[in-house]
Amino acid sequence: MNRNFDRYAGIVFFAIGTAFVIGSRSISTSAYGSNVGANVFPLVLGILLALLSIRLVYETFRREKTEKQKENLDYKRFGIIFAAAVLYAYFLEDLGFVISTFLFLMIGFQTMQRGRIWVSLIISAAFSFGVYYLYVNVLDGSLPGFPAWLF
The missing domain is CATH 1.10.246 (Serum Albumin; Chain A, Domain 1)
Structure with missing residues (x-):
């Protein structure tokens, strides 16, 4: 893929993941008839998205600069x-x-x-x-x- 696109997408997804984590903290920690609250999935998915985004940004810096093949979207x-x-x-x-x-x-x-x-x-x-x-x-x-x- 395009390194610049991957880098910017990683930054945007990191921001979205962070927003999910912050937003999940304001959701109720318990739900009626459930031991697991509504905040668990957004929290876990936000953390996962943020970590994968960090990995994506890291990989864009790690790739060799000689990689110049153009891929069609x-x-x-x-x-x-x-x-x-x-x-x-x-x-x-x-x-x-x-x-x-x-x-x-x-x-x-x-x-x-x-x-x-x-x-x-x-x-x-x-x-x-x-x-x-x-x-x-x-x-x-x-x-x-x-x-x-x-x-």
Whole structure:
């Protein structure tokens, strides 16, 4: 990728991650029927985003300066994944966490690399069910379950 773009994107994402961390501190630490508060995910994701951004900025300085190949930006893939993320957020309550996350991951995996359907199916299903189980059963949190019309 372009080093300047990566560097500026890393700085912007660091600012966003820091804003998530600061903003999560004002969210309630507990939720009704849940031992894990609403502030946990924004806090963890903000920290993760900030750390990955620091890594990205570091990598832009570490790359060799002789790297001069021009890459075309792939707007089609970006558009597909962006639309999938918007639809994921829109349908999360209606379809539930497991189904919407599974569909989002399948679209993302197949957009990034065509083929290997079975591997994508297994990873998407394992991640969706695994995160749901860990968050709801182990951490006693609450996520949108399966839709009522399904059963």
